[in-house]
Amino acid sequence: MRDDDPRPADDDPRHADGDPRPVPGPEEAVPGPEEKEAAPAPRLPTSPGFWRSPVRGTWFTSVLGLVLLVGITVLFVTGLVSYAAYNPDLSPVNDQTPDKGLLGFYLFAWPTNPYWLYRFTQGLHVTLGVVLIPVLLAKLWSVVPRLFALPPARSLAHALERLSLLLLVGGGLFEFTTGVLNVQLDYVFPGSFYPLHFYGAWVFFAAFLAHAALKFPAAMRAVRRRREEPDALESPRPDALESSRPDALESPRPAPSTVSRRGALGFVGGASLLLLLTTAGQSIGGALRRTALLAPHGWADPGGGPNGFQINKTASYAGIDATETQEEAWRLVVVGRDGRTVRLSRSDLLQRPLHSSALPIACVEGWSTADQWWRGVRLRDLAALVGYDGDSPDAFVESLQRHGAFRHAALRANQVADPRSLLALYVNGEALSADHGYPARVIVPAAPGVLNTKWVARITFGDL
Amino acid sequence: MRRRPRRPRRLPPLGSPFELLLLACSFALAAYAGARLFADDWTAVALWLVGAALVHDLVLLPLYAAADRVLARGLDAAGRREWTMYVRVPAALSGLLLLVWFPLIGGTVDRRYRSATGLAADGFLTRWLLITAVLFGGSALLLWLRVRRARKLRPPAVH
Missing domain, CATH: 3.90.420.10 (Oxidoreductase, molybdopterin-binding domain)
Known part of the structure; x- marks a missing residue:
């Protein structure tokens, strides 16, 4: 997925021929103006030229971001639904988070219809969470140069936004990690799963909402622009020259390409598909349980006969x-x-x-x-x-x-x-x-x- | 990022008021939930929350990026850059499955898993190895087909 090769592009004798995406020469304007022919390779991640994958770019990040916008919203809503399904306001024994305060504002009497309701919402919550892991990782990979970008803060708003990103990234990874560990009965997290995952979700979602509101317009613009000029997918934006604001996520000195952006996106989608196919069977059951090769309640049922179905606790x-x-x-x-x-x-x-x-x-x-x-x-x-x-x-x-x-x-x-x-x-x-x-x-x-x-x-x- | 780059010079650079307001609301909600999240064992929870970001950004990502760089450079040096994806895809998919299911694959939760669910815990490693073998095998097959097709299209004299 990554070609962050610190060698100067000019070392490579091959990029002049045969490469579907030759590295632009010094007379081409795609690299930044500071990029001179004999410039040494940037050694520090704070230098934009350190990050060399030609896959990175606003379009790639935007597509992943929009997928996560929808996916994480579904995760959050199904998570809240699961909390409501416990009827926590009915009795303290059902409530693992008694000090929830306003965070339980939406609770309602959990219905008994349709009888498969919880099976559906919770199967969706867990399966979608697992399936989104590659998208989350790819999204974080696509923006990692920004973590090291200098200056650390250009304004108070920018400083606060970066602090909020700590809650976004830390909170997001915390939610995915606690969820994935809990379904595998690996209770290594610090405390009971319910309060950690529930309050953690609210911390994460608070940062997620702000991030979505700040970035959604730019993400939509990027996706629309590429739709209008689909050939731009495979190469740096042709308007980078004229544009006053070059693509901030694109490498100024991209390494030789090994995969197109569309190909990289397909790779991420394929990874999600693999996780889907090897997980969903544990929530569908029947013959399809066999297909859930690595999911905790996939593959086989315990024993046979009338009582041979999945057990939570023996x-x-x-x-x-x-x-x-x-x-x-x-x-x-x-x-x-x-x-x-x-x-x-x-x-x-x-x-x-x-x-x-x-x-x-x-x-x-x-x-x-x-x-x-x-x-x-x-x-x-x-x-x-x-x-x-x-x-x-x-x-x-x-x-x-x-x-x-x-x-x-x-x-x-x-x-x-x-x-x-x-x-x-x-x-x-x-x-x-x-x-x-x-x-x-x-x-x-x-x-x-x-x-x-x-x-x-x-x-x-x-x-x- | 900044929507309004022009503002009076004398003021400290605050940034967009909309952004400030939005972030203030976000922090207020995060603090309300965070007070409850950190109520029990705040040091351990903070370690997990911040640690998750640090471990990902400063350990996991540099590790897989370095592995990828070694792969891409090696194949590049061998003049086979176009083979990169045929190694990268199965390796990344196998690594991803291991990353997600490592407690079950690695057997660290074997005893609890077996006693709680009544299921056998020893199949995960085998199945993961088999999936890995199928991924690499399938990739190798695709590459072999591609190379064979390329050879057929080109007369052997040119080669």
């Missing part, structure tokens, strides 16, 4: 003791209006009317399963058992799990009331496996995976 990882889930030991405690309490064994639950729903598991990590066929007791029927007949309230669900951020989860009234929301006992025609939450687990349409509590021990109905 029973052993969650510290579930098999003696607690045995038929004799396990009782579901349901608490309702005025403290009314019912204790039910698994066979008691099986006596109740059982219902089926086909719903996916969709994780915040972006992977999901195809629809599984769950069978169990409706949550609203359990609420009716303890005094909430016909007016489903919120629910507070507790797991046997002893540690982990989501051993407790709160469900909103609309989620409890949905007839597809179950306390599932069976999946795909067989009893739940230990890893999928035996003896009973919650499954709610469109809810993030961690709110579908496994190894349920207690459900408290009532307004939260």
Whole structure:
């Protein structure tokens, strides 16, 4: 991608012939006026002539910038949507960022329709994030000479803009890095993922908005101009001579070309395509999971049979003791209006009317399963058992799990009331496996995976 | 960058008022979120945030640029500059996959991954190596086809 060759162009005997893009001689005006025939090669990155790739230029940067403008906006919005999907304003147990203040201004009651909503928005968030990595890297590469440009600041506004770029670049890389590490369960970042990624996103987006507002007009101009003169793609701007402002991103002494700008852009697009093809399968599932060769929940399903679909946390990882889930030991405690309490064994639950729903598991990590066929007791029927007949309230669900951020989860009234929301006992025609939450687990349409509590021990109905 | 280069000389160079206002709004929002981001362990978070930019700009980018320079110079010296992309593309794609998935490929999260997901953790390195082999193999095949076509078009005497 880069030919930042510090040799003087004149060393190269080949560029006079055979090169599709000969380096201009001293009589041509593309290099800066300071560029003399015998001038020594610039040794410092602060010198524009140090950066020699002929690919760099305003058009190349603008195209990448516009792609990121759309892509990062989608990432930000789907990220906020995912935050809302947890219903953080319902209960402290759902909220990993209780001091969010105004940053939660937009929160709304997360719907249960369409039932694949979270699967879609979060699959999009994670897959698009991975796919944009080459675009982000190429964009940063294309503007790196500006990092070293002198003078450091020409005005107060320029100084502030450069400070803002630290938040933009640092914040952007922070967001991409924490996201990519989190989906691989590599929790090396300093603290809990949720607050880091959520507040980091706002810091990044603040700088992103300012950058987009400052650069968008110039980027649009550059793209439009190239569209009007498409032949200019392959060579330095022909109007560089006449123009009072030469292309600031173009190298004043470009090295011999090894790839056209269009080719370089195709290279970046190809890299994104490769990441897409090797990642998206983990969010589509079925036979396509095999195509997600390197994604954390790609390639294979755990085991086979009715319970052979993706697991977020296994029973052993969650510290579930098999003696607690045995038929004799396990009782579901349901608490309702005025403290009314019912204790039910698994066979008691099986006596109740059982219902089926086909719903996916969709994780915040972006992977999901195809629809599984769950069978169990409706949550609203359990609420009716303890005094909430016909007016489903919120629910507070507790797991046997002893540690982990989501051993407790709160469900909103609309989620409890949905007839597809179950306390599932069976999946795909067989009893739940230990890893999928035996003896009973919650499954709610469109809810993030961690709110579908496994190894349920207690459900408290009532307004939260 | 500066939209209005002309302004009274006596004033310090402030720059465009629009830019100043925009940046002030941006910093206000960033500070509001930043106060929460830095609330827990501000030194470590600041290290990550600034470190991410520094590691990228001063380590990762110079490294891959230097590798690319070695490649381009080497092929140039051999008179094969037009082969550059046939090495650069598979190398960069393979490197990119490693950059994104290094915890899984490198096996640093093997134990947690296996115990949390119930999936085998040892396939990632193999699959990455296979993808790398396919990328380089495909590139070599394309180059071979190109060279063969060029030979056919030119009479051997000229060569």
